[in-house]
Amino acid sequence: MTQYMMSIDQGTTSTRAILVNQQGEITAIEQEELPLKYPHPGHVEVDAEFIWRSVLRVMRQVLQKAAVSPEAIQGIGITNQRETTVIWHKETGQPIYNGLVWQSKQSAGICEQLKQQGYESDFQEKTGLVIDPYFSGTKVKWVLDHVEGAREQAEQGKLLFGTIETWLIWKLTGGKVHVTDVSNASRTLMFNIHQRRWDEQLLQWLGVPASLLPEVKSSSEIYGYTDEAILGRAIAIAGAAGDQQAALFGQQAFQKGDTKNTYGTGCFMLMNTGDKAIASKHGLLTTVAWEVDGKLEYALEGSVFVAGAAIQWLRDGLQIIKSASETEELATAVQSSEGVYVVPAFVGLGTPYWNSDVRGSVFGITRGTTKAHIIRAVLESLAYQSRELIQVMEEDSGYKLNKMSVDGGAIQNNFLMQFQSDITGKQIERPLIHESTAIGAAYLAGLAVGFWSSKEELASLRQIDRVFLPQMAEAEREQLFKGWLRAVKAAMAFCE
Numbered sequence: 001m002t003q004y005m006m007s008i009d010q011g012t013t014s015t016r017a018i019l020v021n022q023q024g025e026i027t028a029i030e031q032e033e034l035p036l037k038y039p040h041p042g043h044v045e046v047d048a049e050f051i052w053r054s055v056l057r058v059m060r061q062v063l064q065k066a067a068v069s070p071e072a073i074q075g076i077g078i079t080n081q082r083e084t085t086v087i088w089h090k091e092t093g094q095p096i097y098n099g100l101v102w103q104s105k106q107s108a109g110i111c112e113q114l115k116q117q118g119y120e121s122d123f124q125e126k127t128g129l130v131i132d133p134y135f136s137g138t139k140v141k142w143v144l145d146h147v148e149g150a151r152e153q154a155e156q157g158k159l160l161f162g163t164i165e166t167w168l169i170w171k172l173t174g175g176k177v178h179v180t181d182v183s184n185a186s187r188t189l190m191f192n193i194h195q196r197r198w199d200e201q202l203l204q205w206l207g208v209p210a211s212l213l214p215e216v217k218s219s220s221e222i223y224g225y226t227d228e229a230i231l232g233r234a235i236a237i238a239g240a241a242g243d244q245q246a247a248l249f250g251q252q253a254f255q256k257g258d259t260k261n262t263y264g265t266g267c268f269m270l271m272n273t274g275d276k277a278i279a280s281k282h283g284l285l286t287t288v289a290w291e292v293d294g295k296l297e298y299a300l301e302g303s304v305f306v307a308g309a310a311i312q313w314l315r316d317g318l319q320i321i322k323s324a325s326e327t328e329e330l331a332t333a334v335q336s337s338e339g340v341y342v343v344p345a346f347v348g349l350g351t352p353y354w355n356s357d358v359r360g361s362v363f364g365i366t367r368g369t370t371k372a373h374i375i376r377a378v379l380e381s382l383a384y385q386s387r388e389l390i391q392v393m394e395e396d397s398g399y400k401l402n403k404m405s406v407d408g409g410a411i412q413n414n415f416l417m418q419f420q421s422d423i424t425g426k427q428i429e430r431p432l433i434h435e436s437t438a439i440g441a442a443y444l445a446g447l448a449v450g451f452w453s454s455k456e457e458l459a460s461l462r463q464i465d466r467v468f469l470p471q472m473a474e475a476e477r478e479q480l481f482k483g484w485l486r487a488v489k490a491a492m493a494f495c496e
C-alpha cells in the first residue's frame with residue numbers, strides 16, 4: 001500500500017487538505033473557501049467552529065476522493081494562518097467569541113496604550129516583534145476585556161487560548177492536547193524568542209493569565225493522536241508551523257540567507273538566519289523559523305498585509321473581474337499602468353512602516369485610465385511592496401540576495417512574477433509545486449515519523465517550474481519605484 005503524509009493548511013481564506021507521497025509529490029488536494037466577517041471597518045473575524053468543521057470536511061474528502069485508506073496515512077502536519085486568536089471554554093470546547101483574524105485592528109487602542117507606557121523596546125527585544133494589533137497578545141486582551149465574564153473565567157483557569165494550529169490540535173485530539181509549536185508561539189507577542197518560553201513580564205503588561213496558554217513544543221514531533229471517531233483510526237499529529245515558516249521549510253530554504261516570498265492574502269518574505277536572531281533596524285520582524293531535532297532556528301520576516309486580498313477586492317468589491325486569473329491577461333493588455341499607483345493599505349501598512357491608520361489610495365488617474373490600468377497597478381503594488389521588503393532585508397541581514405523563491409496563490413500570474421523580477425532586479429525562482437506551505441508541514445511531520453530521513457533528503461526533492469530574470473532597464477526600474485514611494489507617502493499623509 002502506498003504511504004502518504006497528510007497536510008492541513010488552514011489559511012486566511014481557505015482550508016486545504018493535501019496528500020503527499022514519499023517523492024514529495026502532491027497526489028491529492030481538497031480545498032474549501034472560508035467566509036470572513038467584517039463587523040466594523042478594520043475588524044476581521046472568523047467563526048472558529050466553522051474552521052474546525054471545514055478542516056474535518058477536507059480531511060475526509062481528500063481521502064475519499066483519492067480512495068486512500070486512513071491506514072495509509074503515516075502522520076498529519078498542520079500549518080496555519082498565524083496570529084489569529086481563538087479563546088474557548090476548557091470544559092465545553094466552545095469558543096467564547098469569533099476568532100480575531102491577524103488582519104483585524106480591534107486592539108489598536110490597546111497597542112497605543114502599551115506604547116505610551118513605554119514598553120515598546122522591551123516587547124521588541126524579547127519577542128522580535130513590534131507592538132501592533134497584528135499579533136495575538138493584544139487580541140487576547142481585547143477579548144478578555146470585551147466579552148462579558150471572560151476575564152473572570154480566565155482568572156479561574158476556565159479558558160484556553162490558541163492560534164489556529166492549537167485550536168485544531170485540541171479539536172483533533174478530542175480536547176486532550178493543548179499545545180502550540182514554537183514558530184506559532186513566536187507570533188503572539190507573549191513569547192520570549194531568546195529564552196524559548198512564555199514571558200511573565202509581558203503577560204503581566206498584557207493582563208493575560210498564564211493558565212490560558214498552550215505548552216510550547218517543537219515544530220516536528222508527535223503532539224498527540226487524532227480521536228478515532230475522526231478518521232476511523234488514531235493518526236499521529238506530528239508537525240506544526242505557522243504558514244510562512246512552513247513555506248520557508250517547504251521551499252527547502254535550509255541554509256542561512258535562503259529567502260522566500262509568499263503571495264497569498266498578504267505577502268510574507270522570510271529569510272533563514274540560522275541560529276542567529278537578528279534584530280532589525282527597519283521594521284522587519286525577528287521570528288522563530290522552526291525547531292527541528294532540538295535545533296531552534298530563526299528568520300527575518302517582512303510583512304505586507306494586503307496582496308492577493310487586493311485582487312479579491314477587484315473581484316468582490318469593485319467587481320471588475322470575475323476571477324483572479326483574469327488579471328494577467330487584462331494587465332498585459334496595456335503597455336504600462338500609465339502613472340496609476342494603487343496603495344492597497346486597506347488595513348494599514350506593515351514593514352517597514354507599521355502604520356495601522358493609513359488606508360488604501362489610488363493615484364494618478366486620468367480620463368484615459370481604464371480598468372486594465374487599475375488592475376495592472378494593483379498587481380504591481382504586490383511587487384513594489386515586496387521590493388521594499390527585499391531592500392530592508394538585505395540591509396539588516398548583511399546577505400545579498402541573488403535569487404528569491406516564491407509561492408502562494410498569486411504566483412500563477414506570470415505578469416506579476418516578471419514585474420517582480422524587473423522591479424527588484426532579482427532572479428525569481430518558481431518551484432514546480434506551488435503549495436510550499438502545505439509541503440512544509442508535511443515535511444516537518446514526515447521527519448518526526450521517519451517518512452523522510454533528513455533535510456538533505458528533502459532538499460533533493462526540489463524541482464523548479466520557471467525562473468524569471470530581470471528585463472527592465474535600471475533607470476526605468478528606479479523611476480517607477482520612486483513613484484511608488486511617493487504614492488505611499490501621500491497615502492500616509494492623507495490619513496494623518
Ligand SMILES: Nc1ncnc2c1ncn2[C@@H]1O[C@H](COP(=O)(O)OP(=O)(O)O)[C@@H](O)[C@H]1O
Pocket residue numbers: 011012013014263264265266307308309310311312324325326327328408409410411412413
Ligand atoms: N492568477 C492570479 N493572479 C493574481 N492573484 C491571484 C491569482 N490566483 C490567485 N490569486 C490570489 O491569491 C490569493 C490566494 O492565495 P493563497 O496562497 O491560497 O492565499 P491564503 O493562503 O492567504 O488564503 C487570493 O488572494 C487570490 O486573489
Ligand SMILES: O=P(O)(O)OC[C@H](O)CO
Pocket residue numbers: 010011012013080081082083102242243244264265266
Ligand atoms: O493565510 P495566509 O497564507 O495569507 O497567511 C497569513 C499569515 O500567516 C499571517 O501572519
